Amino acid sequence: RRTFVTTALGGAAALAMPGIRRAEAASFNYKYANNLQLSHPLNIRAKEAADAIAEETGGDMKIQIFPSSQLGGDTETLSQLRAGAVEFFTLSGLILSTLVPVTAINGVGFAFPDYGTVWKAMDGELGAHVRGEISKYGILAMEKIWDNGFRQTTSRSKPIETPADLEGFKIRVPVSPLWTSMYEAFGAAPTSINFSEVYTSLQTGVVEGQENPLAILQTAKLYEVQKYCSMTNHMWDGFWFLANQERWEALPEDIRNVVAKHLNAAAVKERADVEALNASLAETLQEEGMAFNSPEAGPFREKLRSAKFYETWQEKFGPTAWGLLEQAVGKLA
């Protein structure tokens, strides 16, 4: 029973009002899928939110979490979300761009210098513009984007020190045109692979390297199959917390408010967790045997410029979205 309804009405009043009584008895079991391990802050904070939501709705709203791509890889889970077979899904904006092109915009190489700039843009006009576009596809994005982090480059064979080290480099990238385009601009050999298959691909040598934030190297144990970690900080990536719009609207408004409140609050906590982890994990990963180096960003950025990467994507994203990005981070192209 939803105590926040019954306390206002009292038991007897609720019994006398069949409409409200019916709403009170309704309960919802929704699925939430994601691609990360249970130990990642995203899953820890999502679980806390799900518990708080169940409690505040008196058990009427249950969210069951399916971590580690249990329901399928990202591209497949996106289809399930659209069909309503999965109600909630956290997905990188870059991968969501296979459906909603503008959502890749935060991944433009070397666009964000630091977290302050990221949150100002993503909680501000750029994020609002992106969420508006997502809503045209039958999907609702919660207001607060969750942090994946600044991405670093790993390899089993060599450290990446200059753009020349990326030439011909067999690197796994998530399924997303922006990622492929960026590594093609570097002259690398990118292969699109869903995260669910990354560990095995690295282990068997299908690819030589990959790129991900430190929190993922640690929680997905990628240090077991990679030797070098180059702190390239080449893009900032985040997870939109998505809901199937129809399934979302099937929830009574008071439940929707409780869900949104707890999920957005959890996102803010998760951001702090990931930022702290990404600052401290280099040491842990070195103890696991990884060798770190910190290349200068300048030459990588220059390489993207001379390959016309920025001009190409400015044109693809269009003046509104690109203008909002540059308003947040300064001139790129």
Ligand code: X2X
């Ligand atoms: O697939 C990845 O590399 C990951 C986990 O970082 C994303 O979801 C984009």
